[in-house]
Amino acid sequence: MKRIGTLVVLLFTIFVLCDCAAIAQDIDAPMLETGTTAVDSASIKPASEFWRIIFLQDYNTRIVVLSVAFLGAASGLVGSFTLLRKRALIGDALSHASLPGITIAYMAAPTLGLNSKSLTVLLTGATISGLIGVLAILWIRSTTKLKEDAALGIVLTVFFGCGAAFLGIIQNMNHTQPAGLEDFIFGKTSAIGVWDTKLIIGASLISTTICILLFKELKLLCFDSDFARSRGSPILLLDIALMSLVVLVTMVGLQAVGLMLMVALLIIPAAASRFWTDRLALMAVVSTILGALGGVIGAMVSTIFQNLPSGAMIVLTCSSFFLISLLFGTQRGLLPRYLRRKRVNWRVARQHLLRSMFELIEQQKEQASISANDLNRKAIVSLDSLMLQRTWSRRELLRTLSSASQDDLIRQRESGVQFTQAGYTEAARLTRQHRLWELYLITHADVASANVDRDADHIEHVLEPEIVDQLEDLLDEQDFSLPVPANPH
Amino acid sequence: MNAPLSIRDLTVAYHRKPVVWDVNFDLPAGSLVGVVGPNGAGKSTLLKAVMDLVPIASGKIEIFGKPYRAQRHLVGYVPQRESVDWDFPIDAIDVVTMGMYGQIGWCKPVQKKHRDAAKHALDRVGIAELATRQISQLSGGQQQRTFLARALVQDADLYLMDEPFAAVDAATEHAIVDILRELQARGKTAVVIHHDLQTVPQYFDYVVLLNMRVVAHGPVEKTFTSENLHKTYGGRLTLLDEVTEAMRRRERAL
Numbered sequence: 001m002k003r004i005g006t007l008v009v010l011l012f013t014i015f016v017l018c019d020c021a022a023i024a025q026d027i028d029a030p031m032l033e034t035g036t037t038a039v040d041s042a043s044i045k046p047a048s049e050f051w052r053i054i055f056l057q058d059y060n061t062r063i064v065v066l067s068v069a070f071l072g073a074a075s076g077l078v079g080s081f082t083l084l085r086k087r088a089l090i091g092d093a094l095s096h097a098s099l100p101g102i103t104i105a106y107m108a109a110p111t112l113g114l115n116s117k118s119l120t121v122l123l124t125g126a127t128i129s130g131l132i133g134v135l136a137i138l139w140i141r142s143t144t145k146l147k148e149d150a151a152l153g154i155v156l157t158v159f160f161g162c163g164a165a166f167l168g169i170i171q172n173m174n175h176t177q178p179a180g181l182e183d184f185i186f187g188k189t190s191a192i193g194v195w196d197t198k199l200i201i202g203a204s205l206i207s208t209t210i211c212i213l214l215f216k217e218l219k220l221l222c223f224d225s226d227f228a229r230s231r232g233s234p235i236l237l238l239d240i241a242l243m244s245l246v247v248l249v250t251m252v253g254l255q256a257v258g259l260m261l262m263v264a265l266l267i268i269p270a271a272a273s274r275f276w277t278d279r280l281a282l283m284a285v286v287s288t289i290l291g292a293l294g295g296v297i298g299a300m301v302s303t304i305f306q307n308l309p310s311g312a313m314i315v316l317t318c319s320s321f322f323l324i325s326l327l328f329g330t331q332r333g334l335l336p337r338y339l340r341r342k343r344v345n346w347r348v349a350r351q352h353l354l355r356s357m358f359e360l361i362e363q364q365k366e367q368a369s370i371s372a373n374d375l376n377r378k379a380i381v382s383l384d385s386l387m388l389q390r391t392w393s394r395r396e397l398l399r400t401l402s403s404a405s406q407d408d409l410i411r412q413r414e415s416g417v418q419f420t421q422a423g424y425t426e427a428a429r430l431t432r433q434h435r436l437w438e439l440y441l442i443t444h445a446d447v448a449s450a451n452v453d454r455d456a457d458h459i460e461h462v463l464e465p466e467i468v469d470q471l472e473d474l475l476d477e478q479d480f481s482l483p484v485p486a487n488p489h
Numbered sequence: 490m491n492a493p494l495s496i497r498d499l500t501v502a503y504h505r506k507p508v509v510w511d512v513n514f515d516l517p518a519g520s521l522v523g524v525v526g527p528n529g530a531g532k533s534t535l536l537k538a539v540m541d542l543v544p545i546a547s548g549k550i551e552i553f554g555k556p557y558r559a560q561r562h563l564v565g566y567v568p569q570r571e572s573v574d575w576d577f578p579i580d581a582i583d584v585v586t587m588g589m590y591g592q593i594g595w596c597k598p599v600q601k602k603h604r605d606a607a608k609h610a611l612d613r614v615g616i617a618e619l620a621t622r623q624i625s626q627l628s629g630g631q632q633q634r635t636f637l638a639r640a641l642v643q644d645a646d647l648y649l650m651d652e653p654f655a656a657v658d659a660a661t662e663h664a665i666v667d668i669l670r671e672l673q674a675r676g677k678t679a680v681v682i683h684h685d686l687q688t689v690p691q692y693f694d695y696v697v698l699l700n701m702r703v704v705a706h707g708p709v710e711k712t713f714t715s716e717n718l719h720k721t722y723g724g725r726l727t728l729l730d731e732v733t734e735a736m737r738r739r740e741r742a743l
Contacts, residue, residue, distance in 0.1 A: 230540040278623040
């Protein structure tokens, strides 16, 4: 599993190197003014341009798609750990709390002699205020009796409110030129430039590498932090490392996805991948891929339809992945689970049918007092007597009968049903197994014998074959060597 | 030789409320020690304090004569089964290899020899065939055995087990007792938090009766008397309890 993860990263790295070379070639070429292309044209681009975007023919599209792919992959990977550590919402607080930092950095930059439109300056401000927000949550939680959700709600809204107020002040200060800071709220991929791409790819590669190197340590941290600490693992450091990864991907993602929706990229791919697998390594890989795909598709859609914010598109794409996973995920998806349950019910019904028929034939034999080995295998059992044998509806019974006869276990006659040779053998096996269970429960588990039948019914259908084996060994020792032991009732 | 576990004047407090108070004892090497006491008597806290998992207010704890920090590799820990989320996406053998992460080292992958060792530990607790099963699909007893295997794989000299017998089936209980006896035969010491008073004389040869403070400790035949049990379990609310409870209420009202 780990190798697969490494392979994915390796492929990505190769991909980047190739593309970086392409960027290096293009870099001298005059660049299109980012963010202002075709704003005045129709909101949907013409078909020719549509294909240009899909096939990444535009330099701009190419760097945007490349960087959101990396961003999505990194947040998918980091997100699967924060989800399992049950810290998923910290990313939300972090990104919302970054708004005052962005605005203050924008206002303060000129006085410090920095370029107020430089992404580095803005993101530094964002990181600082985001971290202050997270610290505020931890502080509220530890000093007051408020729970984490309340602390989260307070900090998130207060910081965002402050940021929105500062944003208003900035807009009042310079009426003429919009600062472009609003793009940080809902994300705007077209604002991504070459330098931003490098920043995003760099941060994504760093966080992916750290996740892979610390894979085993983070796994233990998320599963059983107390045990990890008892082994001398520096839990606090690991938590800080994980938080730093969240900070890293959140901050570089602010521009493309926006601070309102950034957390979705951390939670949704990870949550979706959980439906497909029960193995952490595979879950991390699936989450990485879903994140990358969500980023790419979302960014393309928002490039094709001019006025759709990229953050929203990325989130919607990811959530459609989530919906698909929820329904069809092979491990925990609703449909596979429904089908599995259906299959068990179907098997149980068939086993009931075969056993009921077997027992009816047995009763006939007893009434006729024939010797033990002379069971009438081909005796015809009437539907009415089968109806009385168990509590089932006629429809249910008929459905089970027709499926059993399709599999050549029984034959349907006018007066009732009849075993085939295969059906008889199967019924004898089932009845034997069932009675073994009953005997086991009576002799070993102190279950009142009147309740045994129903209990055994449920247990034998969920039992593993190897347990049945053990049980038979156990009871065979006590001279139950008949093909079918006598009914203990 | 130093005692496997020696505790001097240990006090642990949560929010000014003492949970473990003035505890003193030395455990004899090679014994199976049962720690018994009512709910909230500080049994888990005592074990956690030994492993530096909770801050101690005062006192000194030594494992074979040295602080825990230096002796970690000699201690195997079996936490309470409820302490983790069993829905976590890993299988039984993954859980057991976690016991060897210290040996494997940082950033290095789990190798085949580690997986083999883990498999062997699972075999010792009798669930080798469930190695690759996702942990939520294990029964309670099987989950407990997985935890036990994770401690066994370290090959420690002192084992600390937090209620390994809680809500397990009879087969698991037998398996755990067998393991305990085997450990004892190899000269290891096990400290086990236990709830079922009836089986104490049968499973353990040394007992610590705990109710915030140590009511009594010593060999089972001498110490596990009805008088001592009455002292441990009778009179739930001691004067000290009432005082701390009143202080906590006042603090909250402020």
